[in-house]
Amino acid sequence: xxxxxxxxxxxxxxxxxxxxxxxxxxxxxxxxxxxxxxxxxxxxxxxxxxxxxxxxxxxxxxxxxxxxxxxxxxxxxxxxxxxxxxxxxxxxxxxxxxxxxxxxxxxxxxxxxxxxxxxxxxxxxxxxxxxxxxxxxxxxxxxxxxxxxxxxxxxxxxxxxxxxxxxxxxxxxxxxxxxxxxxxxxxxxxxxxxxxxxxx
Amino acid sequence: xxxxxxxxxxxxxxxxxxxxxxxxxxxxxxxxxxxxxxxxxxxxxxxxxxxxxxxxxxxxxxxxxxxxxxxxxxxxxxxxxxxxxxxxxxxxxxxxxxxxxxxxxxxxxxxxxxxxxxxxxxxxxxxxxxxxxxxxxxxxxxxxxxxxxxxxxxxxxxxxxxxxxxxxxxxxxxxxxxxxxxxxxxxxxxxxxxxxxxxxxxxxxxxxxxxxxxxxxxxxxxxxxxxxxxxxxxxxxxxxxxxxxxxxxxxxxxxxxxxxxxxxxxxxxxxxxxxxxxxxxxxxxxxxxxxxxxxxxxxxxxxxxxxxxxxxxxxxxxxxxxxxxxxxxxxxxxxxxxxxxxxxxx
Amino acid sequence: xxxxxxxxxxxxxxxxxxxxxxxxxxxxxxxxxxxxxxxxxxxxxxxxxxxxxxxxxxxxxxxxxxxxxxxxxxxxxxxxxxxxxxxxxxxxxxxxxxxxxxxxxxxxxxxxxxxxxxxxxxxxxxxxxxxxxxxxxxxxxxxxxxxxxxxxxxxxxxxxxxxxxxxxxxxxxxxxxxxxxxxxxxxxxxxxxxxxxxxxxxxxxxxxxxxxxxxxxxxxxxxxxxxxxxxxxxxxxxxxxxxxxxxxxxxxxxxxxxxxxxxxxxxxxxxxxxxxxxxxxxxxxxxxxxxxxxxxxxxxxxxxxxxxxxxxxx
Numbered sequence: 001x002x003x004x005x006x007x008x009x010x011x012x013x014x015x016x017x018x019x020x021x022x023x024x025x026x027x028x029x030x031x032x033x034x035x036x037x038x039x040x041x042x043x044x045x046x047x048x049x050x051x052x053x054x055x056x057x058x059x060x061x062x063x064x065x066x067x068x069x070x071x072x073x074x075x076x077x078x079x080x081x082x083x084x085x086x087x088x089x090x091x092x093x094x095x096x097x098x099x100x101x102x103x104x105x106x107x108x109x110x111x112x113x114x115x116x117x118x119x120x121x122x123x124x125x126x127x128x129x130x131x132x133x134x135x136x137x138x139x140x141x142x143x144x145x146x147x148x149x150x151x152x153x154x155x156x157x158x159x160x161x162x163x164x165x166x167x168x169x170x171x172x173x174x175x176x177x178x179x180x181x182x183x184x185x186x187x188x189x190x191x192x193x194x195x196x197x198x199x200x
Numbered sequence: 201x202x203x204x205x206x207x208x209x210x211x212x213x214x215x216x217x218x219x220x221x222x223x224x225x226x227x228x229x230x231x232x233x234x235x236x237x238x239x240x241x242x243x244x245x246x247x248x249x250x251x252x253x254x255x256x257x258x259x260x261x262x263x264x265x266x267x268x269x270x271x272x273x274x275x276x277x278x279x280x281x282x283x284x285x286x287x288x289x290x291x292x293x294x295x296x297x298x299x300x301x302x303x304x305x306x307x308x309x310x311x312x313x314x315x316x317x318x319x320x321x322x323x324x325x326x327x328x329x330x331x332x333x334x335x336x337x338x339x340x341x342x343x344x345x346x347x348x349x350x351x352x353x354x355x356x357x358x359x360x361x362x363x364x365x366x367x368x369x370x371x372x373x374x375x376x377x378x379x380x381x382x383x384x385x386x387x388x389x390x391x392x393x394x395x396x397x398x399x400x401x402x403x404x405x406x407x408x409x410x411x412x413x414x415x416x417x418x419x420x421x422x423x424x425x426x427x428x429x430x431x432x433x434x435x436x437x438x439x440x441x442x443x444x445x446x447x448x449x450x451x452x453x454x455x456x457x458x459x460x461x462x463x464x465x466x467x468x469x470x471x472x473x474x475x476x477x478x479x480x481x482x483x484x485x486x487x488x489x490x491x492x493x494x495x496x497x498x499x500x501x502x503x504x505x506x507x508x509x510x511x512x513x514x515x516x517x518x519x520x521x522x523x524x525x526x527x528x529x530x531x532x533x534x535x536x537x538x539x540x541x542x543x544x545x546x
Numbered sequence: 547x548x549x550x551x552x553x554x555x556x557x558x559x560x561x562x563x564x565x566x567x568x569x570x571x572x573x574x575x576x577x578x579x580x581x582x583x584x585x586x587x588x589x590x591x592x593x594x595x596x597x598x599x600x601x602x603x604x605x606x607x608x609x610x611x612x613x614x615x616x617x618x619x620x621x622x623x624x625x626x627x628x629x630x631x632x633x634x635x636x637x638x639x640x641x642x643x644x645x646x647x648x649x650x651x652x653x654x655x656x657x658x659x660x661x662x663x664x665x666x667x668x669x670x671x672x673x674x675x676x677x678x679x680x681x682x683x684x685x686x687x688x689x690x691x692x693x694x695x696x697x698x699x700x701x702x703x704x705x706x707x708x709x710x711x712x713x714x715x716x717x718x719x720x721x722x723x724x725x726x727x728x729x730x731x732x733x734x735x736x737x738x739x740x741x742x743x744x745x746x747x748x749x750x751x752x753x754x755x756x757x758x759x760x761x762x763x764x765x766x767x768x769x770x771x772x773x774x775x776x777x778x779x780x781x782x783x784x785x786x787x788x789x790x791x792x793x794x795x796x797x798x799x800x801x802x803x804x805x806x807x808x809x810x811x812x813x814x815x816x817x818x819x820x821x822x823x824x825x826x827x828x829x830x831x832x833x834x835x836x837x838x839x840x841x842x843x844x845x846x847x848x849x850x851x852x853x854x855x856x857x858x859x860x
Contacts, residue, residue, distance in 0.1 A: 012394035025754040098728045099754035122731020124758030175386035186445030286653035473579040476650040
């Protein structure tokens, strides 16, 4: 799956660029599903990028695992979900030294969470590379109940926590790693616009 | 100067009201008959006696009721007040700024005694007396920013300055024009303004940021901003949008004068000493259309401004749906006469 | 620009070239507090010429009883530091600006690494006190050619986090070792000659550090050059002398220009150029490379001009 081109939007909406190798510097790599392809291309551009890399991959049904493993990262780990990988990822950030490169690849939900954790650990934003691949589903925070709904593909959508019908904004919080969802029928309860697929 | 504090509410039965004196001193935000964004910053160095610009932190007849309303909002949702860990020093700076300013500007209401780091604060309107150690958060019932902003009208943001930008890293936000501190905390100047239409293309934020990065201690600045609110409601947060949203659709030609309010923000910006952060108080003033038109100049001008405002701005400010009714109502108070320059009533 | 009239309370030589000055309020009032890294601009009425130089505050940011600066005498300079060394005596009154900080600590940092070369130690003296008070992890590296020249030695506390590198004694600063193995969230601050700042930037880049973790302040005083002439909108022309900055020449001619740092960093004096027949010598850290190449803006505090005609939007 090729890199996603998103339409231009507001200043808080994240943008993504192709991953660029930083040689054999210590590296932390986090990818899900089709994000594997971005790491495969990164390693093809400069195989040394794997020499001191700790690679965490969440396949989410994709079959790229064996090819990623074969890249020869110093540490390779497959996790069934982001939450299963979270403590391992946090420890990797805690142990990391300045100069460590962070590569994030895959869905916006994964990139957003990976980014939020890394910023909290003290990594400056300009040390983090992220490339979008795969599903354009979004990770949404309900501004009302604060619950996060993962993998949102329609606008509006139903908050998986409080059940309100929310519209999908492009306003994005790096701290939360999520877009903002706001009640779509707040002024006119029950009058909900037609549900559409989210576009890139 | 004595202030009689109103017994009033900003929710449910909405008993909020402006006295004739409060109407006269209302910070009407339009200095001409049309409106567009601009970097309308000016020194916050006093102003006309009795006006909300006179003192560093204006205290008016709504003070006690506003602080009660804030308490209700915070009890329902404590996330309206947040401070990222590195902002505590800025919180102390701001506490000092407010306590010193208020005790000097309103000595009959507030007293601050300082003996080195041992401070003694008395807030008579709210019946608070507190002895604490400056810079020691364990000697206050809550963090320094929360402590002082529970006693200061308006929303407040503390902006960290780094990397040639300003970052909204702390705030007390319970009377906002539809933005979420919980969502926006940690964002830079361009990010938290991202949803504002048109202004980015006009370069307004670039110019404003450039100016603010050079803001100096002892030289605060101010500007007015505005929006429209149905009912005198302080908590028009996105968090509670599904609760107050339906009220927006209750405007009729009969009730628009009483229910529709012009909401004005007196925004001030202050460089803080120890933290080099910027304090950004956003003080909200509400006034119903029927109170506004008691000043003929304001009635005429508000009619022209709202009638001619670009649709995009009416949409962003959230009153597009009620604009026809509002403009029809105000048209009755616009005889076409010229208006005098400046914001003050004739 | 809000200014304070302060009394010179003490003048104390720290080394053959560096002298410490202490300013206090004449009536004993408390001065505005500040944050580590802040500077003040001192006005020097020097035989009919009003000079203004920026100096980092070296005293405790939380102590409003006085401001202290350390001034290195630059005999080849434009005369400001010479004036401070030869003319200023205890009891004199000088005008200074309120503190301004263009080199503040990033208070989010998990650790702060401060690298000062020569007189570039000055902003760190105040930052040290701030870091100590806030109980934040830090290390400081101070590099000087010789012990005799190292004026900072007298001002640095004896702490294990403070490392002194005297190159004459064979104890050169090893930037690679300093920048290796620092924990995630470390920020580095460098102040000193341009060469030191460039060396830190190069070493950090080699070790994969992100630019967002690097902060620096060059001690930029207006460089001398050949005399030149600028033209104002009115057609009036102003001559700029070899040891005078364009800003100083404009001020001497009573043309109003905003300013703050006078060192090419803050952007306050940015001035539009309506016509440029020649080359602007940009010395500032404010304009982007594209803006510099376009020759439509100039920072009169540090930048100069060579060529036929430069017309300013003034």
